Amino acid sequence: AQTVTQSQPEMSVQEAETVTLSCTYDTSESNYYLFWYKQPPSRQMILVIRQEAYKQQNATENRFSVNFQKAAKSFSLKISDSQLGDTAMYFCAPGGGSEKLVFGKGTKLTVNP
Amino acid sequence: GAVVSQHPSWVICKSGTSVKIECRSLDFQATTMFWYRQFPKQSLMLMATSNEGSKATYEQGVEKDKFLINHASLTLSTLTVTSAHPEDSSFYICSVRPEEGWNEQFFGPGTRLTVL
Numbered sequence: 001a002q003t004v005t006q007s008q009p010e011m012s013v014q015e016a017e018t019v020t021l022s023c024t025y026d027t028s029e030s031n032y033y034l035f036w037y038k039q040p041p042s043r044q045m046i047l048v049i050r051q052e053a054y055k056q057q058n059a060t061e062n063r064f065s066v067n068f069q070k071a072a073k074s075f076s077l078k079i080s081d082s083q084l085g086d087t088a089m090y091f092c093a094p095g096g097g098s099e100k101l102v103f104g105k106g107t108k109l110t111v112n113p
Numbered sequence: 114g115a116v117v118s119q120h121p122s123w124v125i126c127k128s129g130t131s132v133k134i135e136c137r138s139l140d141f142q143a144t145t146m147f148w149y150r151q152f153p154k155q156s157l158m159l160m161a162t163s164n165e166g167s168k169a170t171y172e173q174g175v176e177k178d179k180f181l182i183n184h185a186s187l188t189l190s191t192l193t194v195t196s197a198h199p200e201d202s203s204f205y206i207c208s209v210r211p212e213e214g215w216n217e218q219f220f221g222p223g224t225r226l227t228v229l
Contacts, residue, residue, distance in 0.1 A: 100159055103156045
C-alpha cells in the first residue's frame with residue numbers, strides 16, 4: 001500500500017518569493033509516477049507537475065520544479081516567483097499508470113501581497 | 114489535458130431520497146474513471162474505480178449498495194447516492210484516466226451534495 005506524508009499543514013509566502021512544499025511517500029512499486037496537484041478555492045483539482053520515478057532528472061514546469069530523491073522517497077515542490085494565483089491547497093500523490101492515486105493530507109499555501 | 118465535466122455542480126436533497134451525479138469525459142475516451150469524496154478541509158478519499166463495461170471496484174469501507182456506480186460508455190460514469198442521509202453530505206469529485214499512454218488523472222469540477 002502507498003502512504004503519503006505532507007508535514008506542513010499550512011505555509012505562507014510573500015509574492016515573488018520562493019517556497020518549498022515537502023512530501024514523503026512509501027510505495028512497494030518499482031515503477032511509478034509522482035504528482036503534485038493544486039486545489040484553489042474553486043475546488044477544481046489541477047495538475048501542477050509530474051515526475052516519472054525511473055527518471056533521475058527533476059521535472060520542471062515553468063515556475064514549478066521538484067526535488068525528487070528516490071532513495072529517500074522524497075518529492076518536494078518548489079514554487080519560484082510566487083504569485084497570488086498560487087494560493088491553494090497542494091496535494092502530493094504517488095501512483096499513476098495502472099495504480100490509483102493516493103493523496104496526502106495537503107498543504108494550504110497562502111501567497112501574500 | 115482531458116476536459117471533464119460533472120453535473121450537477123451542487124444539489125440539495127431531502128433525507129431518504131436518491132441523487133445521481135454524472136461525470137463526462139468531453140474530449141477523451143476514458144476506460145477508467147474514479148470517484149472521490151472530500152470533506153471540508155480534508156484530502157480526497159477514493160471511493161471507487163469505475164471501469165467501462167464492468168463492475169466498479171470499491172474501496173474498503175465504501176458501501177457499494179449505497180453508492181451505485183455505472184460506467185456505461187467511454188465518456189460517461191454516474192454515481193448514485195441511494196437513500197441519502199445528512200452524513201452523506203460532501204463534495205464528490207470524479208476523475209478520468211484516458212486510454213493507455215496516460216498516467217495522470219484529470220478531474221471534474223466536483224459536485225457539492227447537501228442532504229437535509
